[in-house]
Amino acid sequence: MSNTPHTLGEEFPDQMDKIHALKVSDPIFAQLLATYDEVNDEIHVAETNVQPTSQDRETELRKRRLSIKDQIAEALSQTA
Template sequence: MSETGHDLHSLFPGQGPALHALKLQDAHFRTLAEQHHDVTLEIQRIEDGLVAASDQRVEALKKQRLQLLDEVAALVAAHEAA
């Protein structure tokens, strides 16, 4: 089981320094990153057949992941603009 391709460093290539700085400096960012990681792992478990879930549940999780990514992207952009 792997979240390769959905981890923040893969999704924000070239922005590793900003991700690292935010992880150290911003509690809200850390919370978002943890939530993104947890949601991604849950989706992966479902897709791997380890956990049963309805299509609606999978779609809800994917929408949640996108919302988290939107927030992460905004924080990364704000950090880089500062």
């Protein structure tokens, strides 16, 4: 895969230092990031037809990615 859209660097460009700090200090946040990457990769594979997926499944994955992104944004907003 060349460029995976919606990477955390693209979604939160000004908060990568904070993301890294939380990832190192909070294992639950680290798992949230790993899950985001897994779902994002699965969407990318489906979108590029490397592994064809039903439209319903793609929609479900996109909703899940958005939910995880919201959780990441919430965690970032709660840190000083």
